[in-house]
Amino acid sequence: MRTPASLRGRVTLGVLVLLSVVLTGLFIAVDVALSARLHADARTRLTDRVALAEQLQGTSSMQQLADRLRGDGVVVRLCTADGSACATAASDPPPPGAGPPRGGRPKPPDTLRTAPVPVETAGSVIFVRSELAGDQVLTLSLDTTQISEAVHRLIGFEVAGGLVALVLAGLAAARISRAALRPLEDMTAVARQIAAGDRGQRLDAPRSDTELGRTAVAFNAMLDELEAGEGRMRSFLSDASHELRTPMAGLQASAELLLRENPHREQRERLAVAMIRETRRAARLVDDLLTMARLGQGMPLLLERVDLLALAEAEVDRARSLSPGLTFETGGEAGTHVDGDPVRLGQIVTNLLDNARHATPPGGTVSVRVHRRGPRVRLAVADTGPDVPAAERALIFERFRRGDASRSRHTGGAGLGLPIARGLAQAHGGDLTYAGTGTGATFHLDLPAARV
Incomplete structure (x- = not known):
């Protein structure tokens, strides 16, 4: 944005330019x-x-007629x-006693029906030449220099008055603009204080x-959003630091124990396994943090046609191998394709x-269903674990929120799984929502169906 x-x-x-154009x-x-x-x-006077x-x-007589004209x-x-x-006869006033001729006052000239007499020009002088009865030639002339001088004087008065x-208009415009733009100066002062x-x-x-009123409201809203964003950033950094502190503390304790006490082989192996576990936990947390940051900046997606049911079945097979004590069920409609990034989906x-x-809990069931809903495809993941309390349902999609302890039986999670899942869904033009059933948790993933 260029600043004048x-x-x-x-x-x-x-204002001055506009007024100058108008006056000119x-x-x-x-x-x-x-x-x-x-x-x-002047021409009418001659005719x-x-x-x-x-x-x-x-x-x-001729002289009297000339004096009358x-x-x-x-x-x-x-x-x-x-x-x-x-x-x-020059244009001096007529001599005393020169009055109208005998025989009464003549009729006004506009009642005479005569042919128009051409008016000729010679420099600044206009003249007419007419042949009268009795073989007489009348020549009337008039110098228009006085007309030009009058116009020039008027132009001089106009220039002086225009200046x-x-x-005065410049002084008035400066004062009016100063009063009208005072809210902008207040905005500048507030920005400097901030x-x-x-x-x-x-x-x-x-x-x-008003224009300035709407600008002030938008300015205040921008400041509120910046302040809230700064608060969220500080909270995010605080939570991320807290989550990273735990695996880093475990790594440090295991390393110090290995260096200080030189334990036997079995204990060394146990410490090495713990170090690997904490390293993986820290690496997973860092990956999740990078994913959250990329989602905020617009993550690039490799879009292709994906069979959501086939992708869900492959992920269910992996989950089944990790939790053999649970029952996994899949079902859905064939041809439930979406346009998306298969890795992110x-x-x-x-x-x-x-x-x-x-x-x-062990012995429970996790079911995955995929079906078409008009122009969208829905993937529903339901389990037989405890339901999410109503007071916490608005918080489960926030970063570093683990929710109720009954749904957090494992250790090592940072509370980023559901926020990342919702962010990826929204990046695909869809959404991830929670639907409580009272007997377990159900999550709905809605995505636009693939274009034919």
């Missing part, structure tokens, strides 16, 4: 619209003066067709329906049979 330099700075910069677009639209409007008004000249022609920046030039006489607005050793610190999350069945052998 400053989330607050990114938020502020994003707005100012451009206003300037273009205003410039177009002012130029259109209206042409219409007014057509209406006033013949009611006054000037104003608002319009320059008037009225000449005869041969250029022998001309009357001009001020951006500065790193310093105060593991009980948690974030205050009064609301869980055999380990599951072996652990279940070992658990049943050690819990069943």
Whole structure:
């Protein structure tokens, strides 16, 4: 996960960039619209003066007509067709006494029905040229420099105002983002306190329906899980150390006895057998611990099509040779195949049979049944030993839990057989559960049936 330099700075910069884009677009639209409007008004001013000249022609002299048409920046030039006489009027205010011609006020230009007069451009000057009745040529011109200057002044005001607005928006965004991101600073402070050793610190999350509230809840849940995982790890290491201490102490005692007293041959052989037994016990415990660790990390499985009934019969034959005082029964349906690792599936069945052998008294019976249950295959291992008390049924699948002493007749077990069996079952997409019958223990191994 990439960490930016400053989330607050990114938020502020994003707000300023967005505001700059919006203001730029707005100012451009206003300037273009205003410039177009002012130029259109200038053109309309010229064409209206042409219409007014057509209406006033013949009611006054050429100079009076020119004086009537000037104003608002319009320059008037009225000449005869041969250029022998001309009357001009600049855009200065009309002289005193220049009023409307005799004969009443003329009609407004918009009521005249004249053909549109083309407006031409020469640099910054726009002009119209129209031929009036009586062989007169009217030329009206208007300098648009003032329009351009007005637009430029507006642009200057907009730039200055935009910069001020951006500065104020930046300050406001920085303060708002600082207030909005304060929970993240609290999270950082809590994380530092936890790193310093105060593991009980948690974030205050009064609301869980907001983004920061959900983050705080998830952060607290992560801390709880890490703390619980650390506790489980410490418990696991403590239990593993305790289990390894027993065989290692036996090995040490036997070795010291051999070195210190030099016993006779029979006693030496007995001590050697004890050392081998303790070595095997320690090796089995180490193997079980490695298997548990691999299950937690995702054990790789060699999947192939396995006949679960045939595998169970082979494991039952091995268990029968180890416990000749018990009766072993097998049964099931043909074609109960699963996709799995035959070695690991055999380990599951072996652990279940070992658990049943050690819990069943001499003369008892251990039965294994395999049958199909819809899209799954179930292997049931039942024995005639004592039932697991209801209070301990939730603990028998935990590591280093041996359960009731009546089902632990043997010595040397570390309480990892059933947890390993369940972990391997879950790694195959199945599960291992306990079903109490009141007269013995029954374990159900459910696995997905093999795909055709």
